[in-house]
Amino acid sequence: MYCRECGEKLTLRFCENEGLVPYCEKCSAYMFPQFPVAVSMVVTNRAQNKILLAKHVEDEDFILFAGYIKKGENAEKTVPREIKEELGLNVVKAKYMSSRYHAPKDILMLNFIVVVEETPVKIKEDEIAEARWCTPEEALELIRKGTTAEYFLQNAVRELKKKI
Numbered sequence: 001m002y003c004r005e006c007g008e009k010l011t012l013r014f015c016e017n018e019g020l021v022p023y024c025e026k027c028s029a030y031m032f033p034q035f036p037v038a039v040s041m042v043v044t045n046r047a048q049n050k051i052l053l054a055k056h057v058e059d060e061d062f063i064l065f066a067g068y069i070k071k072g073e074n075a076e077k078t079v080p081r082e083i084k085e086e087l088g089l090n091v092v093k094a095k096y097m098s099s100r101y102h103a104p105k106d107i108l109m110l111n112f113i114v115v116v117e118e119t120p121v122k123i124k125e126d127e128i129a130e131a132r133w134c135t136p137e138e139a140l141e142l143i144r145k146g147t148t149a150e151y152f153l154q155n156a157v158r159e160l161k162k163k164i
Contacts, residue, residue, distance in 0.1 A: 001022050003031055004034070005027050005029075006024065006027055008027070010022040010023060010031055011023055015030050018030075018032075036106075037068070037069045037110065038066055038067060038068045038107050038108070038109055038110070039066060039082065039109070039111070040066045040110070040111045040112070040148065040152050041064060041065045041066065041082070041083065041112050041113075042097075042111070042112070042114065042153055042156035043064075043065055043083065043089075044115055044116070045115070045118050045133070046092065046117075048113075048160050049135065049136075050135065051135075051136055051139040051156075051157075052087070052116075052133055053134055053139055053143065054086075054128050054130070055128070055129045055131075055132075056128060057125075057128065062132070062139075062144065063143065063144055063149045064149045064152060064153060065086055066109070067081070067086070068107075075110050075112075076094070079112050080094070083116060085124060086123065086124045086127060086128060087122065087123060087131060088119075088120075088121065088123075089117060089119060089121060089122075090117045091116055092115040092116060093114075093115045094114045094115070095112060095113045095114075097111045097155055097156060097159065098111050100152070109152070111152040111155070113156050136160060136161070140153060140154065
């Protein structure tokens with residue numbers, strides 16, 4: 001690990017109430033890890049009895065919709081922006097569900113259940129090969145197993161079943 005400010009090699013130093021934290025001797029500063037934050041979205045119709053899954057261009061498995069939070073943007077603004085960009089749909093409402101660290105991409109994922117207007121889907125073809133409406137049970141069958149997406153989908157389906 002190296003300092004993001006000066007490039008000096010970091011050492012681990014005890015920081016009260018934090019434990020061992022990377023430390024830069026040259027900058028005389030603790031360098032707490034930083035990583036990107038993204039939103040993950042379980043997209044539903046108004047009746048919340050259908051879930052929209054995506055198959056990305058470079059992938060064969062179905063996953064949830066997701067996008068990085070841009071600098072200066074909050075998660076609540078990212079959700080409708082990403083849905084509009086990727087699907088051409090308008091968000092009616094979004095509810096924060098939970099967060100989870102996603103090790104494969106070293107990001108913190110913030111998950112939302114999102115209700116969209118029921119208009120035709122216009123996928124962003126350079127990113128998404130297919131978008132498919134499914135029942136919650138079908139979505140659980142199709143989603144890539146053992147993934148952060150599956151974890152979020154399982155939580156969302158439990159929440160949706162409380163309402164249906």
